[in-house]
Amino acid sequence: MSLSTAPDLMARTAPLYDRVKSVILPSEWSTFAPDVEAILALKRERNAVILAHNYQTPEIFHGVADIVGDSLALAREAMKSDADVIVLAGVHFMAETAKLLNPSRTVLIPDLKAGCSLAESITAADVRLLRERWPGVPIVTYVNTSAAVKAESDICCTSGNARKIVESLGVPKVIMLPDEYLAQNIARETDVEVITWAGHCEVHERFSARDVQQLRAGNPGVVVLAHPECPPEVVAEADFAGSTAAMADYVARERPARVVLMTECSMSDNIAALNPDLEFVRPCNLCPHMKRITLPKIRRALETMQHEVTIDPAVAAGARRAVERMLAIS
Ligand code: 13P
Numbered sequence: 001m002s003l004s005t006a007p008d009l010m011a012r013t014a015p016l017y018d019r020v021k022s023v024i025l026p027s028e029w030s031t032f033a034p035d036v037e038a039i040l041a042l043k044r045e046r047n048a049v050i051l052a053h054n055y056q057t058p059e060i061f062h063g064v065a066d067i068v069g070d071s072l073a074l075a076r077e078a079m080k081s082d083a084d085v086i087v088l089a090g091v092h093f094m095a096e097t098a099k100l101l102n103p104s105r106t107v108l109i110p111d112l113k114a115g116c117s118l119a120e121s122i123t124a125a126d127v128r129l130l131r132e133r134w135p136g137v138p139i140v141t142y143v144n145t146s147a148a149v150k151a152e153s154d155i156c157c158t159s160g161n162a163r164k165i166v167e168s169l170g171v172p173k174v175i176m177l178p179d180e181y182l183a184q185n186i187a188r189e190t191d192v193e194v195i196t197w198a199g200h201c202e203v204h205e206r207f208s209a210r211d212v213q214q215l216r217a218g219n220p221g222v223v224v225l226a227h228p229e230c231p232p233e234v235v236a237e238a239d240f241a242g243s244t245a246a247m248a249d250y251v252a253r254e255r256p257a258r259v260v261l262m263t264e265c266s267m268s269d270n271i272a273a274l275n276p277d278l279e280f281v282r283p284c285n286l287c288p289h290m291k292r293i294t295l296p297k298i299r300r301a302l303e304t305m306q307h308e309v310t311i312d313p314a315v316a317a318g319a320r321r322a323v324e325r326m327l328a329i330s
């Protein structure tokens with residue numbers, strides 16, 4: 001872009017900048033605007049949609065995404081999409097879930113290395129061993145897993161529906177994989193016995209009960225919201241725990257004057273942009289996997305049609321069954 005066209009570009013993207021002006025400086029936006037405009041044109045050219053998770057940065061979330069939400073919402077929207085191309089601005093398991101649910105679409109992830117510490121914590125062979133160890137006990141698998149792990153499972157869940165899924169099975173005991181803290185947090189809410197696996201989210205495991213106490217002491221009246229991937233002692237100290245979408249809904253509904261979200265950094269920025277009158281206290285834990293997705297990489301994905309997500313047909317049918325069973329219940 002030549003310097004002479006810069007003011008025009010800023011003027012053309014002004015309505016989008018207006019959405020994020022409370023969290024992005026004009027000087028920063030001027031570096032984002034060329035990619036934003038190029039991505040909007042490429043989406044039209046390719047008949048593409050961008051699905052962005054709540055942890056994506058505000059220039060992606062508010063600037064180029066067609067659909068935003070938590071893992072559950074992104075899965076549902078991917079299934080319904082009639083676009084030729086779905087770009088998943090999120091991590092690999094989310095793109096795999098989109099492909100499972102809408103296999104005839106081209107699903108792109110802008111960076112193949114956008115993984116997840118939970119998905120890395122368990123393999124399909126581990127799940128087979130657990131089934132041998134606990135014969136007849138249903139296996140509920142968090143969507144933050146590979147398709148191969150889902151294929152070995154009875155049903156999937158997300159943080160938005162985990163309790164409902166566990167209770168829907170009508171059994172006294174379930175195995176819940178791989179997030180130990182999510183499983184422990186659900187176990188506190190239900191009479192169903194929950195067998196856990198020692199996987200953790202590298203972002204949420206870093207929050208402690210002491211963090212919450214210090215935040216309350218330093219910010220009188222602050223309302224504390226926590227993601228259920230946080231350790232149980234953090235959830236116990238919080239005023240509310242729920243999926244990223246549930247936290248966003250809480251803020252929209254309750255409008256707490258001062259609030260802290262015990263979760264990934266960008267989530268606060270994205271909600272703060274919608275609620276400039278509320279004060280967001282921001283303890284900041286970044287997800288390095290989510291942060292691999294950037295505007296230049298989304299632009300490149302649409303230009304080159306890479307990286308296309310494919311799933312081994314030997315595991316796709318089993319994984320799809322586990323995800324579809326979840327969606328039928330929730
Ligand atoms: P949500 O389903 O709540 O959006 O969580 C996904 C995730 O990766 C949280 O770390």
Ligand code: SF4
Pocket residue numbers: 091115116117118119144201202203204229264287288289290
């Ligand atoms: Fe995985 Fe945690 Fe990152 Fe979510 S925040 S993608 S659970 S590492």
